[in-house]
Amino acid sequence: MIKNNRLTAEQYQHNFSDIKPPFETQDAALVEANRCLFCYDAPCTKACPTSIDVPKFIKQITTYNVKGSAHTIFQSNIMGAGCSKVCPVEKLCEGACVYNLMEEPPIPIAKLQRYSTEKAIDNNWQYFERKKSNGKKVAIIGAGPAGLSCAHVLSREGVDVTIYEKENKGGGLMTYGIAAYKVTPQFCEDEVNYILEIGGIEIKYNQELGKNISLEELQKNYDAVYLAFGVGLANKLNIPGEDLEGVEDAITFIYNLRSKTYKDINVGDKVAVIGMGMTAIDAATQAKRLGSKEVTMVYRRTEAEKSCTQHELDIARLDGCATLWLAAPKEIIGENGKVKALVCDVMKLGQPDAKGKPTPTPTGETVTLNVDMVIKATGQNPFTVLVSGYGIDNAKGKININQSATNVSKVFAGGDCVNGGKEVVDAVQAGKDGANAILKFMMNVK
C-alpha cells in the first residue's frame, strides 16, 4: 500500500541526518590534515574538475589559516562547500590520492573541504570583491551550479547578471535533486545566499525559458545569454502499465522529498527502483528511509556495469536495499488502477555496445516482483524540443558548444544541458568556462 507518514518525527530525523558527519573539532581535522603529504602537481587536484589546489588548502588547515583555506577552495570552486558533500570523491580527488597507492586510506579531502568551507559560510567570510560595474549585462537561464558559478565569475568582473530560474529556490539539482542526507535544503539556501553576497547578481524566480521568457527577448536585452537549464525530463520505460498509480519517476520523487516535509511523501510497502545510477541509489535509499519495507533495485546488466560508484551501492545495501541484476522491466501489472507487480525479462550479456558496455538481451525467461510502487531512474532527457525550437545546434537535445558558445548569436551554454548530466563539480567548471568565454566575447564586441 502506498501511504505517507510511516515513521515518527525522531525516525525521520535520524534517517535523513547527515550521512557523512563533519569533523567535530579542530583537533580531529588536524589529525587528517597533517597526514597530507603536500604532493607536487598533485593527483587530487588534477582529478578535480575545478582543479582545487587541494594540498594548499589542507596545508592551510594545518597552519590554522582556515580562512585562507576556504579562500583557496572558493577561488577554484565557488560551490566548494556543496561539492564537499555531494561529490563522488571516491572517483575524483580521494580516488587519486597517492595514499591509495600505498594501500592506505586516502586523505578525507571532502571532509576537510567541508571543514573550511562551512566555517567560511557560517562566518560569512567574503573573499571576492566585485569590480565596478562595466555596464555589460548577461542573462543566465538556471540558478543551478553552472549558472551560479558563471554568474559569480561575471559579477567579479563587473558584469550585471540576471538569472532566470524556473523554481522558487536557487541551487538547481543541488537543491532539488540530491538525497537529503547529503545536503539539507537549508544548506543549499545558505550556499546560494553566500554566493550572491558578492552583489551584482539578481535571480528572478519562477521564470521559465519558453514559458515566461523567450530567448529572442534576452538576446535583445542582454550582451550575452548563458544557458544552464540542465536536463529535466525523466526517460520513459515505454512498457505496459507505466500510467498506473504508484509509478513515479525518481526526479519527481526526489524533488518532492526536497520540497515537502518527509511525513508528506508517499511511498509503497514494496518498492522497485529501475536503474543503477546515482539517482537510482538516492531514490532507493530514501524510499527505504521513508519507511518502505522492501526496496529492490532492478538493473538490466550486472554489478560490474553499474554506473553508480561502489561507495554509493554500499550505502544502498547498508540501508537494506536488495538488488536484482540482469532484469529489464517488461510490464507493470495493476489491480484497480494501482501497481501490483513488476514483470521483468531475465537478461544475459551480449556483445559490447558503442560505449563498450555489453548489450543485455532477453533470455526468454521472466521474473515477477510483487511491488506496489515503481520508481523509474533510467536517466533524464535533455530539453530537446526547447533547444531545437530556438535553432540551437544539439545532439539529441544536448547543446553543442565550441568553447562554451552555441551556434546562436550571443548565446552560450554549459552544464547538464550540454553534457546530458554530470556531477555538480563539472557544472561549476562549465560555469567558469562559460563566464570566461562570455567575458572574452564581450570585450571583443565594442
Added chain:
Amino acid sequence: MADISSNFLGIKSPNPFWLASAPPTDKKINVLRAYEAGWGGVVWKTLGSQVKNVSSRYSSVDYHGSRVMGFNNIELISDRPLDINLKEITEVVKLFPDRAMIVSLMADSTREAWHELIKKCEDAGAMGFELNFGCPHGMTERGLGAAVGQDPEIAKMVVEWVMEKATIPVITKLTPNVHSVVPTGKACVEAGTNALSLINTIQSVTGVDLDTLVPNPYVAGKSVFGGYCGPAVKPIALKFLTTIAQNNITKKVPISGIGGISTWRDAVEFMLLGSSTVQVCTAAMKHGFRIVEDMCEGLNNWMDEKGFKTLNDFIGKSVNNITHWEDLDINYHHVANINEDKCIHCGLCYITCEDTSHQAINLSYGDPYNTYTIKEQDCVGCNLCKLVCPVDNCITMVEKRVAPEYINWKMWQEQGLPLNDH
C-alpha cells in the same frame, strides 16, 4: 639474551636507563613508581638551598601534529625542604637497593656549603653525585647552575671542593649554553670529577602566543627564557657528546648521556657515541614511566641481533666514525635512484630538487600520476630527495665512486685537481 646491566663507576643498575634530575625524580612517590616500572636508576632532582617555584612552568613545541617535539621548563631545583628529600632518598634506597641512586647537587658557592650538602646526602644513602652546573634559568641569576658551568675556572674550583669531601663517585653535568663543552669538561676532569654527563637544557623561548602576544610559558602576563629539551635537542646533544668522547682528556672518564632520548634507538645512538648510561626525562614526562619496558626489550633485541653480549661491547663504537671535514673522501660519490614500483608519484623529490637543489629529477607528466626519474649526470648525491620521500626505501642512494682511491680536500688542492665549473 644480552646482558643489559650497567656498572657505572661501581654504581650498578639492571639497565642503563636512568631518569634525569628533573620533576619525575623530585619525590619518593614518583621514584618508587619509576622503579616499579623498571627504570635502572634515578638522578634525584637537584638539592640545594631552599627555593620557591612559580606556577605555570612548562611549555612545548608541537610539530606537524605531534605534541612536545621540544619541551621547555622554568622550574628551579627542588623546592622541597632538604630534610624531607633526604628522608625519602633513604627510604627509596632501602626499598630498591639494586637501583642507582644519584643525587643532583647545587649548593651555594662556598666550600662549606658543598661539604655540608655532600655529607648529608652520603649519610642519606646516595650512591653517587651529579653536580648541576647546567641549569640555565633562575639559578644562574644567583651565580649557580649554568653560571658555574660556563666558566671553566669556577667549575674547576667547585669540583675541587666536592672532591675534597665526596667518598662516592662524582658526575659533573655540563651546560650546552656555551660555544664548546670541552673547556669546562676538561677543567672538571682535571679537578678530579669521576665522570661527566651532558647535556643540560638549552636556553630557549618556545613560542609566542599570537593572541596575548606573551611568550610561553605564560606567568601573569610575562615569561622568561626556559631550558629546552626533548626530541628536538637530540642532534645537538649528540654533537656535544661526541666532542667530549673524542677529547683526549675528557674521554678518560665515563659519560652519562642526556638530551631528547625517547626510545631504545636514541639510547643506543648515545651509547655508540660514548655514553655509558643514558638519562631520560621529557619522554617520561610525555608518556609516563612505562616507556622503559620497550627501551629494555628493544635494546636487548638489538644487542642480540648484532651479537653484543654486554653494554661495553658497543659503547663508544661510533665515536671514531665522526671525523673532520678535511678528512672526508672526495672521490666518494653516490646518486639517487627511484624505485618505480614503490613510487607513489607525490612529486616531493622533484619539487625539492627542482626548487632548492640541483634540478636533477626529470618529470614526465601523466594524468593523474606523473613519473619521476633521476638525471644521474646532474645528481650530486645530496640525499635531499631520499629524505623527503614518504615511502621507505623508494629512493636509495647508489654508490658510484668517481675513482677507487681515497682523496681528501687537502690532497685535492695539492694535486691541483679541478673545481666545479658551473
